[in-house]
């Protein structure tokens with residue numbers, strides 16, 4: 365991963381669930397392209413901030429512990445991917461992390477990470493540096509099993525490659 | 534070093550003599566379950582095949598189960614059209630384990646799978662639903678995945694790049710006091726472990742209390758393991774598992790009970806004694822915000838919900854019916870009951886529970902997810918409070934971010950329906 369400097373768009377606390385990120389009442393809307401307007405739909409302030417699109421692509425949402433806990437609904441990831449944001453969280457719930465990798469939403473686990481809206485974060489492979497406060501936080505590497513999926517450009521491309529390779533000659 | 538039950542299951546499913554936590558495997562999948570989100574899986578599945586020149590066909594239709602439960606009967610044209618699309622796929626590929634909107638054979642996926650004998654000890658089960666952890670109650674390794682990952686399973690027949698999770702052993706001892714049971718146990722355990730305390734880990738349940746517990750109770754405990762972040766909960770299979778599968782699920786073929794080695798390596802061991810456990814309540818808006826009932830007694834409740842994949846089985850309905858029989862639901866309170874499956878609905882009808890509940894003022898709904906996830910029925914008004922036997926109380930869960938959901942056992946919910954406020958069932962309703 366190359367280093368990237370991004371601004372913090374907003375911060376959220378612990379246990380932000382998929383019911384906040386993408387409420388069940390919108391789940392009949394299945395296609396990733398249809399979902400962005402519902403991101404953070406149970407959190408009016410952050411929903412509005414995203415929809416205003418008044419930020420640089422790749423801007424960061426800094427989260428507390430257990431980000432994305434709850435449902436397996438992957439719309440919670442695709443909806444955020446539609447906004448081109450990066451998630452930097454203290455820790456991330458398993459299914460959400462897995463869905464992010466599969467769908468190509470950028471997520472970083474950095475325990476203890478502290479930042480405020482507007483801070484400048486430098487995202488390095490082994491650490492996140494808050495350039496505004498000067499603090500630095502170690503990054504937990506993604507489960508090693510998942511790197512090949514990221515390298516392939518997501519799980520669809522990865523699975524397609526496997527199928528083609530296995531095709532009888 | 535010996536293996537935990539999940540290490541054993543994954544070793545076998547991967548054709549290896551041994552595995553340990555941290556190993557990366559591609560276990561074959563014995564059962565792949567989806568509900569209405571199969572519409573998204575189908576979409577992703579076809580995308581996988583795009584440009585390959587290969588025909589999109591699932592690896593083994595007999596290992597796929599699709600159950601309509603989240604929004605039945607359909608609440609919108611969009612849902613109805615998604616369901617129609619799924620029916621077409623099911624028919625095209627000959628998926629027999631399909632449960633449509635039906636009073637006899639329909640219901641919530643996490644009840645349909647066990648009661649039809651689709652899950653067996655030692656199986657690797659994946660489902661596009663986070664509460665797929667439920668099926669650990671039958672000694673299977675069963676976990677939730679996203680729709681794209683399911684598309685990959687349908688194409689390849691295995692779960693890809695699975696990191697063998699470390700295991701937390703939870704040993705449960707003692708006898709439950711009256712009006713205290715499996716729901717109180719798991720709420721208490723989630724409070725202890727915290728909402729992310731078991732993230733990326735499996736919880737393996739042991740102890741005399743678990744051994745004596747019915748499969749229905751084990752389903753409650755494994756269902757909610759995900760609320761501590763666990764990849765799965767699991768009760769190693771035993772005589773009760775065999776009894777359930779033979780007597781209640783009608784399974785006749787041989788069963789292979791996989792159990793952990795005595796000297797298995799656990800990351801952590803937690804012991805819980807339930808002898809003095811009090812009724813537990815998870816308060817808004819996180820499931821690990823757990824208190825004893827006394828701390829919130831008297832809180833006014835607008836809606837009581839009894840049902841879901843957590844507590845919508847016959848024993849739960851019996852408990853509710855017994856508590857309200859001959860009494861009335863409090864005036865300012867609504868009581869909604871939704872059995873976990875059509876089979877349970879009919880059993881409850883035969884036993885008279887449905888009549889007892891309705892005579893008391895409860896509305897008994899069709900089997901399905903109902904109000905649990907706030908989609909199409911039983912939504913809450915601004916500022917309202919629900920007391921529910923479901924498994925999640927996140928902000929907005931019951932369809933309204935300006936409402937509150939408390940979680941509890943059927944005993945607490947039913948006692949509170951009569952009084953209209955959160956009530957300790959040990960003291961009785963009025």
Ligand code: SF4
Pocket residue numbers: 602603641642643662664841842843901902903905906923924
């Ligand atoms: S009853 Fe609730 S928790 Fe269970 S499967 Fe349905 S929506 Fe999910």
